[in-house]
Amino acid sequence: MKAKIGLEIHVQLSEAGSKLFCDCDSEYRKYPPNRNVCPVCLGLPGALPVPSKRALTLALAAAKAFNCKIPERIVFTRKHYFYPDLPKNYQITQFEKVGGAPVCLGGYVEFLNTDTWEWVRVGIRRVNLEEDPGRTYYEGDILTSRYALVDFNRSGVPLLEIVTEPDVRSPREARLLVEYILLTLEYIGATNPRLEGVFRVDANVSVEGGERVEVKNIGSTLDVEKALKYEIGRQTMIVERGGKVERETRHWDAARGVTKPLRYKEEEAEYLYFPDPDLPPVRVTEDLLAEASKTASRSPKAIFETVRKLGVKREIAWSIVSSPPAADRFLEAVRLGGDPQVLARMVGVDYKGELRERGLDPNDPSRWPPAKTLTELAKLVSTGEYTYDSIKGLVLPRLAENPGVEVKAVLPEKVSDIDSLVEEVLKREVKAVRDYLSGKKKALNYLVGAVMRAARGRALDPREARKRLMERLESMKEPQGEG
Amino acid sequence: MRKLKTAYELVEAYRNGSLDPVEHAWRVIEEIGRWEGRVNAYITLEAPEAIIIQAEEARERYRRGEHRPLEGVLVAVKDNISTSFMPTTAASRMLEKYIPPFNATVVERLVRAGAIVVGKTNMDEFAMGSTSEFSAFGPVRNPWDLERVPGGSSGGSAACLAYGGCDLSLGSDTGGSIRLPAAYTATVGIKPTYGLVSRYGLIPYGNSLEQIGPMARSVKDAALLLEVIGGWDPRDSTSLRIDPPKLSNLEPLEPGEASLCVPREMVEGSEEPVAKVFWNLMGKLESEGFEVLEASLPEVSKALPAYYIIALAEAASNLARYDGGLYPREDVEAGDYWRHVAEARARGFGWEVKKRIVLGSYALSEGYRDEYYIAATKVRRLVRDAVLRLARKCIIASPAAPILPPRLGERITDPLLLYAMDVYTVVANLAGVPALAMPAGFSQGLPVGVQFMAYRLGEDLLVRLGLTVEEMTGLRGVAAGEG
Ligand SMILES: [Zn+2]
Numbered sequence: 001m002k003a004k005i006g007l008e009i010h011v012q013l014s015e016a017g018s019k020l021f022c023d024c025d026s027e028y029r030k031y032p033p034n035r036n037v038c039p040v041c042l043g044l045p046g047a048l049p050v051p052s053k054r055a056l057t058l059a060l061a062a063a064k065a066f067n068c069k070i071p072e073r074i075v076f077t078r079k080h081y082f083y084p085d086l087p088k089n090y091q092i093t094q095f096e097k098v099g100g101a102p103v104c105l106g107g108y109v110e111f112l113n114t115d116t117w118e119w120v121r122v123g124i125r126r127v128n129l130e131e132d133p134g135r136t137y138y139e140g141d142i143l144t145s146r147y148a149l150v151d152f153n154r155s156g157v158p159l160l161e162i163v164t165e166p167d168v169r170s171p172r173e174a175r176l177l178v179e180y181i182l183l184t185l186e187y188i189g190a191t192n193p194r195l196e197g198v199f200r201v202d203a204n205v206s207v208e209g210g211e212r213v214e215v216k217n218i219g220s221t222l223d224v225e226k227a228l229k230y231e232i233g234r235q236t237m238i239v240e241r242g243g244k245v246e247r248e249t250r251h252w253d254a255a256r257g258v259t260k261p262l263r264y265k266e267e268e269a270e271y272l273y274f275p276d277p278d279l280p281p282v283r284v285t286e287d288l289l290a291e292a293s294k295t296a297s298r299s300p301k302a303i304f305e306t307v308r309k310l311g312v313k314r315e316i317a318w319s320i321v322s323s324p325p326a327a328d329r330f331l332e333a334v335r336l337g338g339d340p341q342v343l344a345r346m347v348g349v350d351y352k353g354e355l356r357e358r359g360l361d362p363n364d365p366s367r368w369p370p371a372k373t374l375t376e377l378a379k380l381v382s383t384g385e386y387t388y389d390s391i392k393g394l395v396l397p398r399l400a401e402n403p404g405v406e407v408k409a410v411l412p413e414k415v416s417d418i419d420s421l422v423e424e425v426l427k428r429e430v431k432a433v434r435d436y437l438s439g440k441k442k443a444l445n446y447l448v449g450a451v452m453r454a455a456r457g458r459a460l461d462p463r464e465a466r467k468r469l470m471e472r473l474e475s476m477k478e479p480q481g482e483g
Numbered sequence: 484m485r486k487l488k489t490a491y492e493l494v495e496a497y498r499n500g501s502l503d504p505v506e507h508a509w510r511v512i513e514e515i516g517r518w519e520g521r522v523n524a525y526i527t528l529e530a531p532e533a534i535i536i537q538a539e540e541a542r543e544r545y546r547r548g549e550h551r552p553l554e555g556v557l558v559a560v561k562d563n564i565s566t567s568f569m570p571t572t573a574a575s576r577m578l579e580k581y582i583p584p585f586n587a588t589v590v591e592r593l594v595r596a597g598a599i600v601v602g603k604t605n606m607d608e609f610a611m612g613s614t615s616e617f618s619a620f621g622p623v624r625n626p627w628d629l630e631r632v633p634g635g636s637s638g639g640s641a642a643c644l645a646y647g648g649c650d651l652s653l654g655s656d657t658g659g660s661i662r663l664p665a666a667y668t669a670t671v672g673i674k675p676t677y678g679l680v681s682r683y684g685l686i687p688y689g690n691s692l693e694q695i696g697p698m699a700r701s702v703k704d705a706a707l708l709l710e711v712i713g714g715w716d717p718r719d720s721t722s723l724r725i726d727p728p729k730l731s732n733l734e735p736l737e738p739g740e741a742s743l744c745v746p747r748e749m750v751e752g753s754e755e756p757v758a759k760v761f762w763n764l765m766g767k768l769e770s771e772g773f774e775v776l777e778a779s780l781p782e783v784s785k786a787l788p789a790y791y792i793i794a795l796a797e798a799a800s801n802l803a804r805y806d807g808g809l810y811p812r813e814d815v816e817a818g819d820y821w822r823h824v825a826e827a828r829a830r831g832f833g834w835e836v837k838k839r840i841v842l843g844s845y846a847l848s849e850g851y852r853d854e855y856y857i858a859a860t861k862v863r864r865l866v867r868d869a870v871l872r873l874a875r876k877c878i879i880a881s882p883a884a885p886i887l888p889p890r891l892g893e894r895i896t897d898p899l900l901l902y903a904m905d906v907y908t909v910v911a912n913l914a915g916v917p918a919l920a921m922p923a924g925f926s927q928g929l930p931v932g933v934q935f936m937a938y939r940l941g942e943d944l945l946v947r948l949g950l951t952v953e954e955m956t957g958l959r960g961v962a963a964g965e966g
Contacts, residue, residue, distance in 0.1 A: 045686040046565045050720050089803035272847040277691035
């Protein structure tokens with residue numbers, strides 16, 4: 001059944017350096033509880049918020065990346081609700097009504113559907129910048145716990161709320177869209193999507209003939225797809241049985257793979273919104289916009305197109321683009337004179353594969369060798385000095401272990417005495433030689449393998465080995481003892 | 484009535500060696516001992532030994548010629564201004580044991596200027612009041628007549644000046660909280676231009692309206708103190724990017740340099756004795772050659788309700804943070820979160836505060852916001868524009884308060900009567916312009932104050948007029964009690 005899906009994506013600007021309104025760290029995970037705090041993010045009376053320019057720039061860069069209409073002034077508002085981990089009992093956000101103005105008043109994003117290789121456009125309703133609250137830990141369950149422990153380390157971390165129009169057509173596309181948005185923010189340098197709890201998705205979903213249901217608390221892109229599939233299935237079943245889908249809010253239970261109704265009825269919310277009198281409107285100056293545009297200049301789409309223009313197959317191109325450090329290294333290595341085809345295979349397929357095999361993060365720049373190293377390797381292949389396979393099999397694994405190492409140090413020794421290797425094998429593998437000579441052509445492959453093994457990790461072009469073997473074997477076929 | 488040394492005269496005397504800072508400190512400590520039991524101007528007093536140690540350091544600095552602008556001057560600080568070395572309660576049970584981990588910017592500047600903080604002054608709880616009766620620590624009494632109130636909410640800061648329990652003091656003014664007490668105690672107070680003085684560390688009541696300001700026994704003293712505390716503070720986004728004002732060496736204003744105007748609406752509701760003293764002073768100014776014009780500010784009639792709606796809305800928001808969590812109360816039993824919060828707020832806040840939170844929440848709530856909060860912000864713009872227009876032409880003069888200091892209990896039973904005391908003062912807060920209150924004369928032995936308002940950042944003009952008026956009235960350095 002056809003479904004309409006709209007998403008609300010909350011992403012921390014984990015790379016902003018500071019919290020939104022104070023100097024505490026935006027990457028709070030490394031601190032013991034309540035050690036990444038100050039009077040401002042604890043909301044102590046009299047402490048005042050001062051907007052971080054970096055967070056504003058990153059938020060505006062996101063607005064640029066999502067083709068947004070940006071207001072002349074950004075206005076922060078207060079949203080009131082009582083909760084133990086919200087130290088002021090209001091959150092500073094950017095509610096549009098009552099005089100607030102978010103960083104984005106509407107735009108769109110085009111993401112690549114890598115199943116169909118089509119670019120799909122989804123409307124962005126708005127993007128706003130707000131404070132993340134702290135965290136509450138319960139002993140067991142929220143309803144039965146005798147106490148709650150509150151950690152304010154996260155309190156005040158800049159959070160982007162990205163709200164899409166209900167344009168998303170399927171759970172699969174919802175997942176790809178979220179991945180694309182996160183990748184876009186990663187390119188901007190705003191966030192590291194792989195940090196624990198760095199993003200959260202709420203989804204609004206309805207099927208034909210039913211009301212809109214909100215599914216909250218989806219914590220991974222895989223779960224976006226799973227939760228929506230489950231929810232659409234559930235709603236479809238209700239409609240098909242002649243039932244009615246009621247408007248409600250449900251909770252995604254990732255462990256059990258189901259959406260569950262909230263145990264309590266959400267009351268009509270009364271947030272007492274009004275513009276924060278401690279924060280004068282931020283004028284979006286030409287300078288600020290220029291800096292935001294500069295920050296947003298690297299988009300996955302633009303880079304994908306650049307890579308494609310170099311003649312790289314789309315699957316490999318996307319593999320490169322989906323890891324920003326890979327894309328950086330690739331483009332730089334091409335600029336330094338490396339062959340794009342060789343580099344694309346090396347970066348987008350085999351080196352990335354080596355990292356994955358080791359359980360390492362291909363999006364972590366420190367896992368990648370410098371572009372110069374990649375160019376050197378590509379040149380060795382292009383000039384025929386080494387085969388691609390010997391680089392792939394003998395060099396890339398060692399680079400993945402130690403990306404900083406010099407090419408010289410990992411380059412395998414080349415076999416210089418190929419003839420003696422061939423002789424050694426011919427002498428040892430008497431049966432295979434006899435088979436070949438008696439017409440069993442398959443024996444040749446076995447013999448090539450034996451020569452390669454005899455090289456013991458030194459670089460040897462298997463084609464060269466085959467050629468030499470053939471020559472020797474053919475000479476053995478020649479009539480013997482005529483004279 | 485008696486005359487005490489002004490802070491300016493003190494510094495002169497210290498400098499030329501005719502007075503010893505330690506001797507003076509003892510004298511002030513004695514005054515406090517004599518009066519404090521009856522007046523209740525202080526919530527927290529520094530230990531005498533600690534004051535004396537600092538006075539000895541001041542003496543040393545004068546001896547070495549290393550004295551700073553307020554070296555050895557005893558300053559009282561209103562108890563809603565954060566001090567890391569003394570509790571800061573805002574006169575509320577809610578913050579009974581709260582010692583901030585930081586100093587307000589103004590306190591930092593005081594200390595750096597060599598001032599000695601004598602204590603934290605009594606006030607209306609969270610600055611909500613006009614009489615200093617709504618304090619969790621008991622009402623403040625007026626040293627000129629102990630049956631009467633000293634005005635509020637900075638009543639303690641005014642009362643300690645009026646009996647000689649400090650040399651200078653800091654107050655805060657949201658709608659007249661510096662100027663009413665100044666008028667009722669024959670002292671001088673300035674509500675600075677919005678943004679001239681940092682609010683960092685001021686426990687907020689109505690953020691968009693209030694300023695910390697100087698209180699003193701002479702105009703020159705108030706100017707000196709404002710010079711020390713004023714100027715841009717990067718911790719307060721609403722502070723203006725300007726250097727500290729130069730105010731302490733100004734000459735009295737001469738006739739012809741500026742004219743005065745008296746808006747009809749800001750005098751006609753005054754009690755007979757107040758109007759008489761006020762017009763008497765205007766007559767003297769005229770006979771000195773100053774032009775005193777009649778004017779009209781019809782917007783004033785709407786100023787009071789607009790002021791209260793905005794102040795209470797902001798207050799309701801600011802006070803949400805006091806939930807018994809970060810500011811725990813021992814008398815609250817453990818219960819579930821909601822019961823805990825409700826009980827903490829029920830026990831921690833006084834009646835007036837609760838009343839204002841309810842009114843403020845009402846003004847911001849869905850369905851009423853447009854009618855109250857939004858409407859008030861529109862009125863505010865009208866008032867501001869009208870005041871700015873008039874202030875371009877003349878210094879706006881009026882009585883500081885429409886009545887003589889009321890007796891304890893006389894006004895607080897009827898909120899409309901209580902709020903009406905602020906009718907002349909709220910105008911400056913709504914418009915963000917500076918206003919000076921100073922003694923105009925006496926009626927039946929009770930002080931009557933005059934208020935002057937100027938254009939934004941026109942503090943220099945107000946100080947110069949104040950010097951002129953002070954020469955005419957001779958009311959410089961006056962204090963209650965027998966000389
Ligand atoms: Zn902080």
